[in-house]
Amino acid sequence: MPISADPIVQTSALPASALSVRNLSAGYAGRMIVDGIDLDVAAGEVVTIIGQNGAGKSTLLRAIAHLLRQRTGAIRLRGADVTALPTEALLQRGLAFIPQGRSIFPRLTVAENLRMGGFLLRDAALLRARIDAQLDAFPALAALRETPAANLSGGQQRQLEIARTMVMDPAVLMLDEPSIGLAPLIVGQVFSTLRGLAAAGKAVLMVEQNVRRALEASDRGIVLELGRAKLQDHASALLGDERVARLYMGG
Ligand SMILES: Nc1ncnc2c1ncn2[C@@H]1O[C@H](COP(=O)(O)OP(=O)(O)OP(=O)(O)O)[C@@H](O)[C@H]1O
Ligand SMILES: [Mg+2]
Numbered sequence: 296m297p298i299s300a301d302p303i304v305q306t307s308a309l310p311a312s313a314l315s316v317r318n319l320s321a322g323y324a325g326r327m328i329v330d331g332i333d334l335d336v337a338a339g340e341v342v343t344i345i346g347q348n349g350a351g352k353s354t355l356l357r358a359i360a361h362l363l364r365q366r367t368g369a370i371r372l373r374g375a376d377v378t379a380l381p382t383e384a385l386l387q388r389g390l391a392f393i394p395q396g397r398s399i400f401p402r403l404t405v406a407e408n409l410r411m412g413g414f415l416l417r418d419a420a421l422l423r424a425r426i427d428a429q430l431d432a433f434p435a436l437a438a439l440r441e442t443p444a445a446n447l448s449g450g451q452q453r454q455l456e457i458a459r460t461m462v463m464d465p466a467v468l469m470l471d472e473p474s475i476g477l478a479p480l481i482v483g484q485v486f487s488t489l490r491g492l493a494a495a496g497k498a499v500l501m502v503e504q505n506v507r508r509a510l511e512a513s514d515r516g517i518v519l520e521l522g523r524a525k526l527q528d529h530a531s532a533l534l535g536d537e538r539v540a541r542l543y544m545g546g
Contacts, residue, residue: 311337312336313497314500315369316370317371318368319355319366319367321363325365328354332368332522334524338466339498340493340499343512343517345506345510345518350519353471356469360392361381361382372467375388377390386463390465390466392469395475399459402443402445403443404444409426409430411459412459412461425464426462429461432458436454453481454485454488457485465497467498467500468492469499469500472501473503474486474504482505482508483508486508486511486512516529516533
């Protein structure tokens with residue numbers, strides 16, 4: 296039985312949003328995939344989107360990042376309407392997106408990758424300070440700063456993707472399946488990195504197939520079914536939901 300047979304559950308009082316999405320619909324060449332999504336992510340929160348293959352999870356993140364042209368609805372960043380802004384301007388305003396799959400530059404060193412993350416920063420001193428801050432935050436990367444990224448382990452490469460993105464010091468970080476392809480121990484490290492970012496005041500919105508562990512690291516979750524948000528609730532409530540367990544956590 297699909298979750299859609301049950302009433303939609305909405306969390307009640309939400310804190311002020313870093314990211315606010317209203318009635319977002321999006322798709323490809325005339326085929327709408329994402330259908331009227333409302334969601335909020337506050338500073339300090341980790342929110343996870345779950346759903347079956349093809350539910351539209353990646354399309355939703357890509358639509359928020361304005362990587363899709365077929366799109367209606369409204370997007371606000373820290374209160375400001377940014378719906379019309381292109382992807383790069385969104386990054387400059389504080390919305391960063393790490394797409395699914397490796398996005399690092401394998402032939403470049405760790406330090407060079409971090410510099411690429413700051414390509415929009417014109418202030419060289421600020422760029423250096425931001426890179427140093429990331430090397431402080433990720434000591435494993437600091438030890439490998441002159442190493443080509445291709446030589447890093449999968450977990451280190453994922454940390455580098457996050458560190459590189461944080462060079463822009465975004466208010467909102469979106470990630471599509473950050474745990475994919477990682478060993479269970481490393482998955483825990485990645486999620487605890489994301490919790491650390493939230494503790495530092497960032498808003499984190501991710502898509503995950505590793506539903507149980509992602510929800511355990513999240514404040515709230517959103518269940519996406521056929522492009523619609525069928526359920527939004529506290530992560531603990533979703534973890535305890537028998538339907539969610541059956542459909543998304545293997546029983
Ligand atoms: N570039 C594209 N052009 C046309 N249709 C697409 C494109 N990308 C995805 N789709 C379609 O949009 C629907 C949703 O895909 P999407 O990748 O958003 O799902 P998902 O929930 O992220 O799935 P998965 O768990 O497999 O990553 C699917 O039917 C897919 O075939
Ligand atoms: Mg996807």
